Amino acid sequence: SWAQRHSIHLETAAVALDAIVVEVQHDPLASHLVGAVQDPRLPFEEDAFELVALADVLHHAARPEVLLAEALRVASRAVLVKDHLARGWPSRGLLFAMDLMGNVAAGVAVPGRYFDPASLRALVAGCGGVIVREAWPIDVHDPALRRVAPSELHVAAAVVRRGRPA
Numbered sequence: 001s002w003a004q005r006h007s008i009h010l011e012t013a014a015v016a017l018d019a020i021v022v023e024v025q026h027d028p029l030a031s032h033l034v035g036a037v038q039d040p041r042l043p044f045e046e047d048a049f050e051l052v053a054l055a056d057v058l059h060h061a062a063r064p065e066v067l068l069a070e071a072l073r074v075a076s077r078a079v080l081v082k083d084h085l086a087r088g089w090p091s092r093g094l095l096f097a098m099d100l101m102g103n104v105a106a107g108v109a110v111p112g113r114y115f116d117p118a119s120l121r122a123l124v125a126g127c128g129g130v131i132v133r134e135a136w137p138i139d140v141h142d143p144a145l146r147r148v149a150p151s152e153l154h155v156a157a158a159v160v161r162r163g164r165p166a
Contacts, residue, residue: 050075059084079129080158084114085155129161135156135157136154136155
């Protein structure tokens with residue numbers, strides 16, 4: 001495996017949390033699907049994992065502050081966040097259109113809420129976290145798709161609990 005070739009030893013590679021979403025329904029008053037989470041607490045002990053990855057998840061969460069706080073609680077080292085970053089209304093509109101195309105058919109909530117640099121930092125700070133490393137822009141898509149979905153729409157950050165070493 002890639003991890004073995006790079007001398008990385010993983011005890012637990014990943015835990016999927018899809019089962020936490022217990023209900024997805026169509027809201028006739030909205031133009032998108034809405035997901036409901038039964039219990040916002042992750043079913044793991046504090047520091048259960050070294051790293052937790054939240055990839056393109058926070059902007060879908062009904063309460064992103066609860067999800068990030070829980071990820072920080074169960075991560076002993078860091079939470080790796082990859083999400084979208086809006087810089088003005090044109091990018092918000094483009095992100096919303098991309099979200100609808102990529103997620104509605106799968107029943108994923110598309111609330112149309114995207115972070116800008118200040119709101120992402122405020123979210124992290126409000127959850128007791130600190131961004132220790134950030135990458136922006138990120139080339140997520142191949143060059144042809146970047147014309148429609150530019151790299152400036154993507155950000156990645158390593159977040160640690162305040163007071164923890166980076």
